[in-house]
Every structure is written in C-alpha cells, then in structure tokens.
Amino acid sequence: AQSVAQPEDQVNVAEGNPLTVKCTYSVSGNPYLFWYVQYPNRGLQFLLKYITGDNLVKGSYGFEAEFNKSQTSFHLKKPSALVSDSALYFCAVRDIRNYGQNFVFGPGTRLSVLP
C-alpha cells in the first residue's frame, strides 16, 4: 500500500534562513511525487512535482524538492524563507501502476517563518 510520512508536525525557521520540510514515501512501483501548500481557509495549491528525470525539481515561489530514490525521500527546500511562506505543507504520492489515480497525502507540516 502507498503511504506518505511527514515526520515533523511543525517546522520553525527564521526569515532569510534556508528551510527544509521533510517527506518520505512508500510505494510498490515508481512514484509520482507532489508538494502542495495550504494557506488558512484556502484550498491546496500545487507547488511542484516529480515524475522522472532530474532529481532536483524546481517549482513555484522559489521552492524546490529533491527526489532521493535510495532514501525514498522527497524533501521540500527553499534557500531563503519568507514570512509569507508560513502555511501548511502537504507531500503526496501517486502510484502509477495500472494508471492508478490514487493520490495519498501526508499528514501535513506546519511551517512558521519568524520575522
């Protein structure tokens, strides 16, 4: 079965410092991996995805993520955090076997960027 883990419920970082939000996954086949961000009282917004190719994926708002197959991880990163990045971040995986549409989300990590 597919699963996604986000080991940190909360990440605090000072404005201007680099940030990392961790994600590990478990799927039987090759994964499609995603990061979404949710601001208060809003829906989820797509940030970036990994399907194949380069392990370092660049996305919206200066975010990037690194796919590591051996560690089954897909950590979200940003070189310099902004206060406006404070939000709830979700990692998700889709198992591409049999053209499956099943999208499994992690529990979410709350990022707080302190001024």
Add this chain to the structure above:
Amino acid sequence: DAGVIQSPRHEVTEMGQEVTLRCKPISGHDYLFWYRQTMMRGLELLIYFNNNVPIDDSGMPEDRFSAKMPNASFSTLKIQPSEPRDSAVYFCASRGDREVEQYFGPGTRLTVT
C-alpha cells in the same frame, strides 16, 4: 480560468438534515475528485470521476454519502442524513487528462450540530 469553484463555502446544519455540496471543475478537465479534510484523519479521497463516470468510490464513508456528476461542469456530494461526525472541510479537485497534478477548490467547511 476561474479555477475550481465550490459552493457553499460554509455550511452549518443540524443533525439529520440533508446537505449538498457543489463543485464546478476547471473547464476541459476530465477528472474530478472529492476529498474530506479533518484534524484526525487528514486529507482523504472520497470518490473520483473520469468523464463524468464514478471510477472509485471506496473512500465514501457509508451509504449516507453519495456523489453525482451529471455533466462535465458540475458535481455534487450529498450527505443524507448528516451527523456531527461529518463536520469537516470538503474539497473538490480536478485535473486534465494529460496532467498528473490536481487543482483544488477553496473547500466547503461543513459544521453539523
């Protein structure tokens, strides 16, 4: 494009009442998904449609929940009768046939008293 549209944004109802949530997907998108978000269970996929046909409803909690997609631009999620444990934020998402990422609506916050 206006994105995925959901209505109402907030719904407060009494236990036992029927609740209908509505979704308009992004024009041209072939897939539509209904999710539920709670503190306890996180984001759960309830059901998804492809070309208006329900494909996987294994996430629908019980018979009180039903979903329809009468045409490519409209879907409903109905709860009858509603119970307090149904209180959650319900999201609709859609995606095109050639895409892998899903695009989410703003959600409907349902409170059942």
